[in-house]
Amino acid sequence: NSSKKIGVIGSGLIGRSYTMLFISAGYRVTLYDILPEQTQSAKKDIWEQLGALEREGLLRGTLTRQQQFDLISTTQNLEECVKDAFFVQECVPENLEIKRSVWFKVDKLVDNNVILSSSTSALLPSVISEGLEYKNRFIVSHPTNPPFYAPATEVVPASWTDADVKEKTIALLKEVGQVPVVLNKEIKGFVLNRIQYSILGECYRLIRDGVVSPEDVDTIMSQGLGVRYAFMGPWETAYLNANGMLHYGELYSDMILGIQQDLGPPERMEGPTLEAVNEAMRKLAGPEETIPARRQWRDRRLTALAKLKKEM
Ligand code: NAD
Structure with missing residues (x-):
């Protein structure tokens, strides 16, 4: 897969998770963010998270931590992110104006072979993609957080999404170890x-x-x-x-x-x-200031549960 490229837009929590999923199957990922410091901290964070997964025996795929990490490049240029990518995963904040402005820019940089996928938790695919030239290539792939430990991913096409976009998105998600669930039609809040x-x-x-x-x-x-x-x-x-x-x-x-x-x-x-x-x-x-520590406690338990489920 290393010749195949995926563009990830937005390098926050979900952009990082998707990057880790795609590199686990050997895809090259170009990660873009409007804030350059975000992509840098994303790389550091991904390196550490890959290390933790390796220690737990939960690293996906057959590549080592270093081999996976080497598949990531970062950019501050949207065109470079999506150029020659067969799949674009958008992970920018949950705000319709931001999402539409990003997608209208991407729309000018791609062709009819690409798949345009959004991580949105609640915005309808028809509402985000209305008016795009390539709206037929648009789909939602909504992950559960944290995606590595809760692999169910809602796949939500709009009425105008091409059938092959749905099939290829499902195939890609399965390939990287996720468990896609397809909605037959879009609905507020998904499932x-x-x-x-x-x-x-x-x-x-x-x-x-x-x-x-x-x-x-x-x-x-x-x-x-x-x-x-x-x-x-x-x-x-x-x-x-x-x-x-x-x-x-x-x-x-x-x-x-x-x-x-x-x-x-x-x-x-x-x-x-x-x-x-x-x-x-x-x-x-614990009080609000201890929430980060409690999240770590939660993630250790989710890790143990993921190991148990993998063994069964
Ligand atoms: P986040 O705030 O952690 O990350 C968003 C990133 O997007 C930031 O790095 C920000 O700098 C960047 N960004 C902002 N504007 C941008 C632009 N115009 N172009 C490029 N990058 C831009 O958010 P997140 O939690 O990763 O959420 C991303 C998406 O995933 C949202 O739609 C959210 O609803 C969805 N989602 C989140 C969760 C969750 O639990 N956090 C779960 C499933 C889906």
Whole structure:
């Protein structure tokens, strides 16, 4: 793959992760950012992260840390980033104006063979790519953070995206070790965040109504639902909880409907309820200034889980 080039635009958290994924399969990556110091710190960070993965036996692909790292070049010139690239992954901030301004520039620098892929978490592909000459080459590849340990990636085409763009994006993501999930049509929040925000909405109401403490809501997930969800989704969970799905429906559909009808309407998270959750989290996870250390704690656990899942 070393003759094949990918352009990565934006070298923050997600640009770094995508770069690491692509080099693991031997692709050359040219990394661009409007801030030159960002690409420099990205290279340093990637070198360290590759080292940590190597130590844990989690380095992807067959190349060594040094061989992978040598595939990265950086630039302050957008044209150099996308020139001759067969795939462009955009990882700039989640802001429609910034994304559209970047893509309109890229649009002038590419041809109809390229794939134009955005990391957006919530902007619709049709909204970002409307008006681009090569909007038929545009697609969203939304990773889960951190991508190395949570490989599911939502692939979201617009109605005008060419079929081969979808197929080739899926193939590339699989090749670099990700687990792509294709949405048949674009929808606000895609799938991951629709599920995530449904959970947050109900957790919020449970706190507001004084049913349980914020810590206990988290315990229900971390010691209950989440334990299974590390290995299977809600459908397989249900399937195994009865003698198949139809049996599950016979047993529980009425009860589930009754509970779902009892859930409240959407509500903005704010005010005393949000403050109470924050206080509880400060006790549980540590005050705000210790969040970076707690993230490292989380990432060590995610690493251990990734190793376990790899062995199974
Ligand atoms: P980030 O802030 O860490 O990085 C953004 C980078 O883009 C910065 O280095 C910034 O200097 C650069 N940038 C800003 N304007 C630019 C421009 N015009 N041209 C080139 N580079 C520019 O952000 P991130 O967390 O990496 O998020 C990037 C995208 O990925 C967003 O759309 C976000 O929604 C999405 N995403 C983030 C996560 C997450 O958990 N952080 C998960 C999935 C998807």
